Amino acid sequence: MRKSRPSCKTIAEAAGVSRMTVSMALRDHPRVAPQTRERIKRIAEEQGYTPDPNLTELMRYLRKRDISKEEPVIAILNGHRKPLSELGNSSLQVRKGAVERAEHLGFKTKDFWLHEPGMRLQRIVQILQARGIHGLVVLPVGGLDDVFSLPQKDFMGVATCGVAARLGFNQVHPHFYQAMHVGISNLTERGFERIGFCLTDGEDIRSNHLYLSYLLWHQKNIPESNRIPPLLKDQIGRNQLIDWVKAERPDVVLSPNSQHYHWLNEAGFDIPNDISFAALAPGIETDGEIAQVRVGYRKIGATAIDVLKTKLAHEQLGPTDNPVVTLIRGEWNEGSSVRKARKTVAA
Secondary structure, eight states, X not given: OOOOOOOHHHHHHHHTSOHHHHHHHHTTOTTSOHHHHHHHHHHHHHHTOOOOHHHHHHHHHHHHHHHHOXXXXXXXXXXXXXXXXXXXXXXXXXXXXXXXXXXXXXXXXXXXXXXXXXXXXHHHHHHHHHTTOOEEEEOOOSSGGGOOOOOOTTOEEEESSSGGXXXXXXXXXEOHHHHHHHHHHHHHHTTOOOEEEEXXXXXXHHTTTHHHHHHHHHHHTSOGGGOOOOEEESSOOHHHHHHHHHHHOOSEEEESOTHHHXXXXXXXXXXXXXXXXXXXXXXXXXXXXXXXXXXXXXXXXXXXXXXXXXXXXXXXXXXXXXXXXXXXXXXXXXBTTSOOOOOOOOO
């Protein structure tokens, strides 16, 4: 006969108490007499009982909900110098993914802008503490100047970009190196030999220099004549892009900025016949026209909430000695901006 799996029910039957008493005893609840707690724990050990972590997390969450009678709130922090309405599409997609996932899990979200006129970081901390908000999601920041210092003992946070890793929070952000690999490998498989790469200084910093790291590795493994110096500037203007393309004559341009595709079109280039174009983790994802490597910014926001939910359920507040880093992989999406692979002719 198959032996029953140890559970609160089997322990309760052996101890002659209710399942509620067993649950309370295993949590060292003071309402259960010490002698009874020890006896129940001894029976649980003899039966080989181990708690279901998912059920434990759910019950802890439900008990906290029952005590507060309010939906828990997660703060979404904007560290940019500009308000939410002026952020780039990638940041807005991260926020949307976070809000949707939070609502699905029963959380409310509240936006906070660290540079709101008349607002200081200390004031925001006071508001969060007064409202009992412990969970934070930090939207992607523009650069190192946007990284702020936050007292962590009362909070658990998740940063959604590599730069914000300096906060010491857990992180969820694109797998930059892998995304670059996906872009370049798909282009080389289609027969492109001279791949031109465009990147602003800010984009380089936000990728932790991993885009350029992969490019350097790639260029070390191709003929020197095909190694095109990347267009790397603080800001890349239309004329700078066109001048660089005319001077370096790439077969294809790979860039995080989809606007570069339109500039090439406006300059009279026949895409993809004269030159091809592919977008690398663009903020605006399109279907059919622009070939691109997508990282799923909404997925980044949703995953940040999942990471945060687990930590909050276990009441893990305060600094994280070894932050968890979750990388979201890129995927290649076909588009008419890249010509089809050349067919090889059999000898």
